[in-house]
Amino acid sequence: xxxxxxxxxxxxxxxxxxxxxxxxxxxxxxxxxxxxxxxxxxxxxxxxxxxxxxxxxxxxxxxxxxxxxxxxxxxxxxxxxxxxxxxxxxxxxxxxxxxxxxxxxxxxxxxxxxxxxxxxxxxxxxxxxxxxxxxxxxxxxxxxxxxxxxxxxxxxxxxxxxxxxxxxxxxxxxx
Numbered sequence: 001x002x003x004x005x006x007x008x009x010x011x012x013x014x015x016x017x018x019x020x021x022x023x024x025x026x027x028x029x030x031x032x033x034x035x036x037x038x039x040x041x042x043x044x045x046x047x048x049x050x051x052x053x054x055x056x057x058x059x060x061x062x063x064x065x066x067x068x069x070x071x072x073x074x075x076x077x078x079x080x081x082x083x084x085x086x087x088x089x090x091x092x093x094x095x096x097x098x099x100x101x102x103x104x105x106x107x108x109x110x111x112x113x114x115x116x117x118x119x120x121x122x123x124x125x126x127x128x129x130x131x132x133x134x135x136x137x138x139x140x141x142x143x144x145x146x147x148x149x150x151x152x153x154x155x156x157x158x159x160x161x162x163x164x165x166x167x168x169x170x171x172x173x174x175x
Contacts, residue, residue: 015062021045022052022060071113072123081127083110097134098124 017038024034035042051059087096100120108114
């Protein structure tokens with residue numbers, strides 16, 4: 001039941017479909033025909049008809065958001081983003097990298113709300129932040145020596161086809 005993973009419900013379209021079904025009902029069509037036209041199960045049309053009969057149009061209005069309301073409201077989210085922009089060093093961490101456990105610690109410290117570290121990424125994505133991973137490079141890395149190795153040493157040790165060898169069939173094909 002529900003939508004495929006990652007697909008949000010369009011509450012406006014769902015409400016429009018319910019009212020379309022009631023309009024067809026008022027035209028005298030049967031539940032099965034209405035179900036075919038609005039692409040729902042017949043039982044759904046029967047439920048809508050019963051709800052409409054009991055409470056009128058208000059029963060078919062959109063329900064609003066789905067699921068539990070977020071623990072952090074809009075003012076807390078704005079404050080959280082300001083705190084995140086200050087960087088983890090401001091909180092006493094040694095490196096300038098926000099990790100999910102660090103963000104969870106920040107939220108618990110500042111807002112007294114506990115999030116599981118596995119769900120922090122959802123909070124960050126809702127703020128417009130994206131996961132980033134620093135490139136893993138050695139601190140001792142010497143770019144000048146690496147460039148020299150790529151230009152001088154690598155070409156010297158790289159295997160090359162023997163110039164007197166017979167060319168392969170694939171390299172002799174005409175285009």
